Amino acid sequence: MGPDTAVRKPSIWEILTSEKYFKWTLLIPLFALLLVFMLYPLFYCLYYSFCQWGMQGKAIFVGLHNYRELLNDTAFMEALARTFEVLAICIVAELLIGLGLALLWNREFRGQNVVRGLALLPLLVAPLVLSLLWNFMLEYDFGAVNQILTAIGLGKVYWWSPNLALYTICFITIWQWFPFSVFVLIAGLRSLPRDVFEAARVDGASNWYTFRRLTLPMLSPLIMIIVVLRAMWLIRLFDPLYGTTRGGVRTELLDWRVYRTAFVYFDIGYGSSMAIFSLFLTIAVCAVMYRELMKALGVIR
Amino acid sequence: MLKKALFWFVTVIVLLTVIGPLLWIYITAFKSSGDIFTTELKKLVVFTPTLDNFKRMFTDYPFWFNLGNTAIVSVVSTIFVMLVSLPAAYSFARWNTGGGHLLFITISTRMFPGVVAAIPFFIMFRTFGLLDTHAGIILLYIYFNTSFATFLLYGFFRDVPEELEQAAMVDGYGRMEVFRKVVFPLILPGLAVTTVFCLIWSWNEFFYAFLFTRLTARTVTVLISSFWGSIEVQYGPMAAGAAVAILPTLIAAWFMQRYVIRGLTFGAVKG
Numbered sequence: 001m002g003p004d005t006a007v008r009k010p011s012i013w014e015i016l017t018s019e020k021y022f023k024w025t026l027l028i029p030l031f032a033l034l035l036v037f038m039l040y041p042l043f044y045c046l047y048y049s050f051c052q053w054g055m056q057g058k059a060i061f062v063g064l065h066n067y068r069e070l071l072n073d074t075a076f077m078e079a080l081a082r083t084f085e086v087l088a089i090c091i092v093a094e095l096l097i098g099l100g101l102a103l104l105w106n107r108e109f110r111g112q113n114v115v116r117g118l119a120l121l122p123l124l125v126a127p128l129v130l131s132l133l134w135n136f137m138l139e140y141d142f143g144a145v146n147q148i149l150t151a152i153g154l155g156k157v158y159w160w161s162p163n164l165a166l167y168t169i170c171f172i173t174i175w176q177w178f179p180f181s182v183f184v185l186i187a188g189l190r191s192l193p194r195d196v197f198e199a200a201r202v203d204g205a206s207n208w209y210t211f212r213r214l215t216l217p218m219l220s221p222l223i224m225i226i227v228v229l230r231a232m233w234l235i236r237l238f239d240p241l242y243g244t245t246r247g248g249v250r251t252e253l254l255d256w257r258v259y260r261t262a263f264v265y266f267d268i269g270y271g272s273s274m275a276i277f278s279l280f281l282t283i284a285v286c287a288v289m290y291r292e293l294m295k296a297l298g299v300i301r
Numbered sequence: 302m303l304k305k306a307l308f309w310f311v312t313v314i315v316l317l318t319v320i321g322p323l324l325w326i327y328i329t330a331f332k333s334s335g336d337i338f339t340t341e342l343k344k345l346v347v348f349t350p351t352l353d354n355f356k357r358m359f360t361d362y363p364f365w366f367n368l369g370n371t372a373i374v375s376v377v378s379t380i381f382v383m384l385v386s387l388p389a390a391y392s393f394a395r396w397n398t399g400g401g402h403l404l405f406i407t408i409s410t411r412m413f414p415g416v417v418a419a420i421p422f423f424i425m426f427r428t429f430g431l432l433d434t435h436a437g438i439i440l441l442y443i444y445f446n447t448s449f450a451t452f453l454l455y456g457f458f459r460d461v462p463e464e465l466e467q468a469a470m471v472d473g474y475g476r477m478e479v480f481r482k483v484v485f486p487l488i489l490p491g492l493a494v495t496t497v498f499c500l501i502w503s504w505n506e507f508f509y510a511f512l513f514t515r516l517t518a519r520t521v522t523v524l525i526s527s528f529w530g531s532i533e534v535q536y537g538p539m540a541a542g543a544a545v546a547i548l549p550t551l552i553a554a555w556f557m558q559r560y561v562i563r564g565l566t567f568g569a570v571k572g
Binding site: 018026029030034037040043109115116118119120121122123126129133134135137147150179243254258259268271275276278282283 | 311315319322326338339340391403407409416417418419421443475477504525528546547551555
């Protein structure tokens with residue numbers, strides 16, 4: 001059938017933009033991208049994880065060998081435990097600081113835009129640059145922090161000692177990311193319905209009671225968002241390690257371990273199995289919270 | 302009165318903690334190496350400013366070239382990310398396509414540890430000669446940003462009232478026209494926020510840039526990281542480089558402050 005026949009066959013464009021298919025048409029680019037960028041790496045990473053391969057020659061299939069080795073790998077398990085430690089410390093600290101400052105700044109005050117604008121800055125500066133900066137400021141001899149500590153009569157602290165370095169890295173991370181919690185929670189506080197709070201005040205509820213029984217429950221979807229996103233990002237913590245200890249002095253975390261195995265020792269097979277392990281861990285940690293997040297957003301019920 | 306004093310006391314302390322270190326980059330950038338490595342307390346802030354670090358940065362190292370790479374890579378990848386994310390987010394928000402599960406799958410690419418993708422891509426790029434090329438790193442940044450951009454835009458699209466679109470349909474607009482003439486103008490602020498986020502994330506990215514670029518496509522974060530060597534650390538040029546490289550993000554942060562709150566809540570609340 002040509003274009004001049006009576007019953008014209010709809011063009012591809014017309015089909016794609018028709019009521020029935022339009023929503024799928026819009027997703028074509030995304031599907032293409034997901035296929036290339038998600039399925040491809042996932043498939044190959046999974047495949048390599050069952051192989052022994054050093055980038056030279058052919059990959060040898062060894063079945064579950066890598067995974068069995070992984071379970072007995074103390075260095076890897078230590079990195080795993082440390083990652084969880086960092087996760088717990090950073091998320092709790094960021095939420096507490098965030099909640100405190102959000103409650104403090106959730107009002108009209110002179111210079112509010114300046115205060116919020118400045119508080120936002122660390123969030124948007126490259127994590128690598130900030131970790132190099134903190135590494136410099138926390139240097140033992142001439143670092144600004146130790147000099148100030150000496151000046152006010154406190155002793156110097158060796159911030160990169162094996163006992164302290166991991167917490168120093170947590171500190172840098174919290175310093176950079178607390179504004180995230182602050183801003184998300186301020187937005188949450190602003191969206192709370194006023195009348196409920198007025199009713200509570202009329203009924204003579206105390207501030208603490210109002211906070212615990214009204215504010216906190218209503219903020220919980222946003223607290224959920226913060227926990228999920230931060231957990232996802234913290235499991236992959238890499239830049240602050242590169243900028244400071246480079247995984248030394250007992251600060252090696254999950255992704256750093258994988259990076260070293262795959263890209264320093266070129267043990268692709270073993271590195272891949274670690275990466276896959278780390279992926280399933282992330283999904284396991286996040287999936288539960290994720291359902292809650294989606295419920296909070298009203299996507300699934 | 303006491304309450305107000307306490308409010309400002311806490312606020313000032315927090316701001317000092319935030320700005321102090323950032324300011325330190327700029328202070329250090331103008332110090333001679335003698336002033337950087339001194340233990341004399343007053344030299345922390347009292348010193349003779351010098352442009353030596355900047356001169357060294359610009360003449361001894363390919364700073365402008367690497368900064369240019371960062372700019373190219375950020376802009377090109379962001380354009381592609383938007384072309385993919387914008388229609389997809391609209392579909393998810395307007396029709397809940399895939400019942401939330403597709404959206405979940407999309408966002409879960411962001412859950413991937415960076416290394417899961419890095420290993421296969423490294424091998425693929427080696428085979429196709431994409432290591433240390435602009436195209437290669439742009440592809441990685443598209444992968445890196447798409448899911449999150451989709452998620453952000455999804456939040457903004459959800460705020461567009463469906464009635465507006467239906468009214469336009471009654472007036473005889475086709476789907477494409479509804480999107481172009483009704484939805485798109487309403488989504489512009491959200492689009493702007495998402496674009497700036499993508500630009501900043503690509504601008505700041507280190508892990509992929511570090512693994513996948515060496516010389517021709519090296520980005521500025523990798524150059525700055527190279528001053529932190531295992532033998533000596535060149536704090537002066539490092540600070541000078543960082544001072545220039547973070548300037549665009551600082552400016553963007555300042556102007557975005559108002560909109561960023563809206564972006565950070567992903568449409569979960571009406572900000």
